Amino acid sequence: xxxxxxxxxxxxxxxxxxxxxxxxxxxxxxxxxxxxxxxxxxxxxxxxxxxxxxxxxxxxxxxxxxxxxxxxxxxxxxxxxxxxxxxxxxxxxxxxxxxxxxxxxxxxxxxxxxxxxxxxxxxxxxxxxxxxxxxxxxxxxxxxxxxxxxxxxxxxxxxxxxxxxxxxxxxxxxxxxxxxxxxxxxxxxxxxxxxxxxxxxxxxxxxxxxxxxxxxxxxxxxxxxxxxxxxxxxxxxxxxxxxxxxxxxxxxxxxxxxxxx
Amino acid sequence: xxxxxxxxxxxxxxxxxxxxxxxxxxxxxxxxxxxxxxxxxxxxxxxxxxxxxxxxxxxxxxxxxxxxxxxxxxxxxxxxxxxxxxxxxxxxxxxxxxxxxxxxxxxxxxxxxxxxxxxxxxxxxxxxxxxxxxxxxxxxxxxxxxxxxxxxxxxxxxxxxxxxxxxxxxxxxxxxxxxxxxxxxxxxxxxxxxxxxxxxxxxxxxxxxxxxxxxxxxxxxxxxxxxxxxxxxxxx
Numbered sequence: 001x002x003x004x005x006x007x008x009x010x011x012x013x014x015x016x017x018x019x020x021x022x023x024x025x026x027x028x029x030x031x032x033x034x035x036x037x038x039x040x041x042x043x044x045x046x047x048x049x050x051x052x053x054x055x056x057x058x059x060x061x062x063x064x065x066x067x068x069x070x071x072x073x074x075x076x077x078x079x080x081x082x083x084x085x086x087x088x089x090x091x092x093x094x095x096x097x098x099x100x101x102x103x104x105x106x107x108x109x110x111x112x113x114x115x116x117x118x119x120x121x122x123x124x125x126x127x128x129x130x131x132x133x134x135x136x137x138x139x140x141x142x143x144x145x146x147x148x149x150x151x152x153x154x155x156x157x158x159x160x161x162x163x164x165x166x167x168x169x170x171x172x173x174x175x176x177x178x179x180x181x182x183x184x185x186x187x188x189x190x191x192x193x194x195x196x197x198x199x200x201x202x203x204x205x206x207x208x209x210x211x212x213x214x215x216x217x218x219x220x221x222x223x224x225x226x227x228x229x230x231x232x233x234x235x236x237x238x239x240x241x242x243x244x245x246x247x248x249x250x251x252x253x254x255x256x257x258x259x260x261x
Numbered sequence: 262x263x264x265x266x267x268x269x270x271x272x273x274x275x276x277x278x279x280x281x282x283x284x285x286x287x288x289x290x291x292x293x294x295x296x297x298x299x300x301x302x303x304x305x306x307x308x309x310x311x312x313x314x315x316x317x318x319x320x321x322x323x324x325x326x327x328x329x330x331x332x333x334x335x336x337x338x339x340x341x342x343x344x345x346x347x348x349x350x351x352x353x354x355x356x357x358x359x360x361x362x363x364x365x366x367x368x369x370x371x372x373x374x375x376x377x378x379x380x381x382x383x384x385x386x387x388x389x390x391x392x393x394x395x396x397x398x399x400x401x402x403x404x405x406x407x408x409x410x411x412x413x414x415x416x417x418x419x420x421x422x423x424x425x426x427x428x429x430x431x432x433x434x435x436x437x438x439x440x441x442x443x444x445x446x447x448x449x450x451x452x453x454x455x456x457x458x459x460x461x462x463x464x465x466x467x468x469x470x471x472x473x474x475x476x477x478x479x480x481x482x483x484x485x486x487x488x489x490x491x492x493x494x495x496x497x
Contacts, residue, residue, distance in 0.1 A: 147363065147365075150359060155356065157340045157342065160336070210354075210358075211351070
């Protein structure tokens with residue numbers, strides 16, 4: 001399996017993505033931003049199809065669109081509009097735009113399927129470089145602002161900073177989340193973003209009681225699903241994201257069941 | 262004695278209604294001060310103005326003051342509401358550690374561990390440190406919130422109705438606990454309270470907000486009207 005270059009690339013990409021998704025997912029779940037992450041992935045879909053339309057790498061389109069969305073959502077956060085309503089409006093518009101760009105760009109169906117359900121087995125070395133640079137940026141931002149981001153995610157009421165600093169921190173959080181969603185879409189696709197960004201972190205909550213341990217276990221669950229999913233996809237010739245989804249949902253359900261016991 | 266808080270000519274008016282009308286008062290260092298007043302009297306507005314001053318934020322539209330001076334290097338605040346959810350994963354120890362939010366190093370050093378242990382010990386939660394916060398009782402949760410505020414060694418601790426969700430027995434226990442640690446640490450405490458029953462016995466000073474005005478003095482001199490009014494409100 002590992003003698004094939006495309007499998008090596010897929011494992012490298014999968015590992016990088018799982019580490020980012022596990023760490024950022026811990027904050028996303030703590031802040032109850034699960035559905036916002038899904039909306040961001042729909043926006044990522046629009047961005048990728050925009051990328052195809054104008055001839056960019058889809059990941060660049062994703063990054064551009066998700067960051068614009070993160071900044072807009074961040075500035076809308078303090079208004080009277082209900083967050084879930086804003087989120088549904090943004091999602092609807094994003095999917096509409098995605099379909100528009102796919103149609104305008106006469107993008108092949110296989111490319112569209114790749115955006116929606118992931119296409120890690122076809123990832124190129126150049127894409128991996130972009131992925132690694134993005135991942136380093138996300139992890140660096142988390143390292144530099146770890147303590148305030150941790151407090152924002154796990155206990156916003158305890159975060160005692162001026163209102164302007166709080167808004168800046170919230171926007172940083174959304175941008176980090178947007179980048180992670182764009183990165184993770186490369187592996188599981190826009191429609192299955194929950195599989196890597198929220199499910200491993202949600203499962204970890206049943207076992208761990210500190211932020212660092214939650215992150216570690218979340219990364220472990222994400223890595224386990226990704227590696228096993230890639231191996232199974234190789235053996236069966238079926239899509240990777242199916243297996244990752246089944247494994248992560250399985251871990252989550254098992255965790256709930258064990259917690260009830 | 263140097264004043265820890267000095268407010269001069271502070272006015273707060275929102276949507277055409279004046280909540281605080283040119284109030285001035287001062288609070289000496291290291292005092293346990295209770296802020297009383299009916300709902301809408303401006304208690305939270307005043308506290309927020311003090312906090313934002315320490316944080317160096319711009320004064321919002323509708324608020325004016327000749328001066329608000331707060332002698333505090335580190336201020337800690339325990340808000341009235343916290344929406345953490347029944348599946349909140351962190352242990353009490355990890356929750357308290359969230360209060361250490363300065364510097365880059367993501368892990369705890371010896372000094373920080375000692376600060377957490379001291380704070381947990383002072384609020385009687387040392388034995389429950391590894392228990393999940395979500396599984397704690399109302400009183401234990403309030404004490405965990407206070408421990409999180411204490412962990413950075415504040416010189417001024419502000420609490421917004423910490424006993425609102427507690428029964429009379431647990432409320433008094435919390436008052437005694439905070440009084441004890443205020444004396445041990447020699448810090449200033451500003452405590453917003455609806456319950457006036459314990460003020461004369463456990464606080465140093467009062468600040469009574471009513472009709473847009475502020476009256477302050479020694480706790481033992483708390484005017485009967487302030488107590489009386491509270492009883493009328495709670496008996497309705």
